[in-house]
Amino acid sequence: MSHVIGLKCRECGAEYPAVIQNTCYECFGPLEVNYDWDYISDHISKEKITSGPKSIWRYADLLPLESEKRIDLGAGFNKLHHAHRLGAVLGLDELYILDESVNPTNSFKDRVTSVAISKAIEFNVKAVGCASTGNLAAAVGAHAAKAGLPAYIFIPSNIELGKIVQMLVYGPNVIAVEGTYDDANRLASEVADSHPDWAFVNINIRPYYTEGSKTLAYETAEQLDWTVPDHIVAPMASGALLCAISRGYKELERIGLVDSADVKISGSQPLNCSPISCAVQNNSEVVPVRKFETIVHSLAIGNPADGYYAKKTILDSGGFAATPTDEEIIEAIHLLARTEGIFTEPAGGTTVAGLKKLVESGHIQRDERVVVYVTGNGLKAQDTLLKSLQRPPVIKPMLSEFEKLETPKLDIHAHKEPLLART
Amino acid sequence: MSNVTHARETTLDIGDTTVKTVLDNLIKQFGPDFEKRILDKGEVRRFVNLYVNGEDIRHLKGLDSAVKSADEISILPAVSGG
Numbered sequence: 001m002s003h004v005i006g007l008k009c010r011e012c013g014a015e016y017p018a019v020i021q022n023t024c025y026e027c028f029g030p031l032e033v034n035y036d037w038d039y040i041s042d043h044i045s046k047e048k049i050t051s052g053p054k055s056i057w058r059y060a061d062l063l064p065l066e067s068e069k070r071i072d073l074g075a076g077f078n079k080l081h082h083a084h085r086l087g088a089v090l091g092l093d094e095l096y097i098l099d100e101s102v103n104p105t106n107s108f109k110d111r112v113t114s115v116a117i118s119k120a121i122e123f124n125v126k127a128v129g130c131a132s133t134g135n136l137a138a139a140v141g142a143h144a145a146k147a148g149l150p151a152y153i154f155i156p157s158n159i160e161l162g163k164i165v166q167m168l169v170y171g172p173n174v175i176a177v178e179g180t181y182d183d184a185n186r187l188a189s190e191v192a193d194s195h196p197d198w199a200f201v202n203i204n205i206r207p208y209y210t211e212g213s214k215t216l217a218y219e220t221a222e223q224l225d226w227t228v229p230d231h232i233v234a235p236m237a238s239g240a241l242l243c244a245i246s247r248g249y250k251e252l253e254r255i256g257l258v259d260s261a262d263v264k265i266s267g268s269q270p271l272n273c274s275p276i277s278c279a280v281q282n283n284s285e286v287v288p289v290r291k292f293e294t295i296v297h298s299l300a301i302g303n304p305a306d307g308y309y310a311k312k313t314i315l316d317s318g319g320f321a322a323t324p325t326d327e328e329i330i331e332a333i334h335l336l337a338r339t340e341g342i343f344t345e346p347a348g349g350t351t352v353a354g355l356k357k358l359v360e361s362g363h364i365q366r367d368e369r370v371v372v373y374v375t376g377n378g379l380k381a382q383d384t385l386l387k388s389l390q391r392p393p394v395i396k397p398m399l400s401e402f403e404k405l406e407t408p409k410l411d412i413h414a415h416k417e418p419l420l421a422r423t
Numbered sequence: 424m425s426n427v428t429h430a431r432e433t434t435l436d437i438g439d440t441t442v443k444t445v446l447d448n449l450i451k452q453f454g455p456d457f458e459k460r461i462l463d464k465g466e467v468r469r470f471v472n473l474y475v476n477g478e479d480i481r482h483l484k485g486l487d488s489a490v491k492s493a494d495e496i497s498i499l500p501a502v503s504g505g
Binding site: 026029030183288290303308 | 463
């Protein structure tokens with residue numbers, strides 16, 4: 001007996017065994033893991049979770065692994081910050097941030113990758129791989145190294161230098177593809193198809209991989225003492241993360257770990273590549289975007305596979321979606337860093353900028369308990385941020401030189417400008 | 424699709440045409456099992472992506488997109504994130 005029955009098509013319900021497969025043979029729809037919820041309910045408890053590892057694996061009863069073998073670098077079990085200062089600036093009484101920038105390779109992708117590579121080991125594969133805009137590449141590189149498996153990583157050729165340095169250092173085979181992420185993903189799909197004993201974490205073993213993102217919801221609820229927020233905001237690339245977070249809350253309600261999963265789910269995408277947000281705002285079909293240019297490379301997916309489900313999840317829950325500009329996103333990175341001491345990359349800036357817009361438009365109310373998911377670390381995108389930062393003044397090592405610098409008045413709610421050299 | 428077509432690729436010799444005509448030919452060749460996986464009430468299914476020389480047909484003219492005799496048509500599931 002197991003907690004996993006098999007795989008099931010999200011579109012037509014066709015069922016399959018738990019093998020390496022991500023697409024339904026009947027309708028090309030996406031497959032998801034089909035759990036035995038009675039078995040899970042009988043085996044899980046808050047006490048068991050509390051005494052579990054300080055990582056996503058405390059939630060192993062809700063993840064699709066059969067064996068005890070884990071490739072675990074310690075993803076998850078991250079701090080849910082009570083963001084008093086950012087909340088005050090934005091006009092929110094109770095705001096929390098789950099800071100994913102502190103994961104082993106500094107993004108939430110460590111959660112999904114730990115699950116996927118552990119599952120790949122169960123499938124006894126010869127190699128692992130992925131298509132990535134950067135964060136997943138690093139996570140796969142690191143976890144493949146930990147597992148001792150070769151890795152093949154397909155990236156668009158234009159992503160941030162910091163992410164390229166990070167993925168290369170783990171020693172995988174990195175293939176930079178001329179074109180967009182969509183082009184890199186399509187090629188990786190064809191490679192996966194011709195190498196059935198390679199596990200591409202976000203392609204042919206995607207149903208297992210996406211389960212890792214549910215742990216963001218589990219951790220939020222556990223740190224809120226097994227209650228749920230009123231509203232969450234997440235960034236959207238393919239839409240899979242947002243859908244998994246929603247699913248995570250619903251599962252907790254299903255097995256009785258929380259009383260209610262009545263959470264409004266809102267999303268944010270950069271204005272220049274926002275197929276899902278636009279569909280939510282206009283209540284229209286998700287139309288793929290062909291040409292786009294944004295600084296938010298990690299969310300730049302023109303044809304999001306989970307777009308339809310993300311839109312439905314948002315609208316069904318009473319949430320909404322925002323489309324901040326690249327400038328608003330940079331400002332939000334600064335705002336988050338200066339109020340809460342968290343340095344995020346543009347995807348995290350997109351979430352905070354989206355939160356700000358949703359509060360301003362009235363889609364999020366002052367008295368709602370809000371959680372935002374800040375998904376990656378700003379150190380990976382330093383080249384993007386350089387232009388918006390002022391170099392520090394260089395002065396002679398004399399007290400009198402320091403005292404000549406202009407120092408602004410202190411205001412605990414305002415942004416602090418950096419010290420400026422007098423001209 | 425190879426569970427229905429028993430091949431990863433196939434070649435048609437029908438000259439300059441449209442995507443719709445190519446599909447009609449493939450349906451004649453591979454039967455209703457092929458059709459029901461690609462189309463739902465005559466429209467391309469939500470999770471099926473059709474490309475002509477790497478260009479998504481939704482950015483061209485949909486099923487009426489032009490296909491020249493040496494063009495390559497790909498049928499792939501939707502793009503997942505990373």
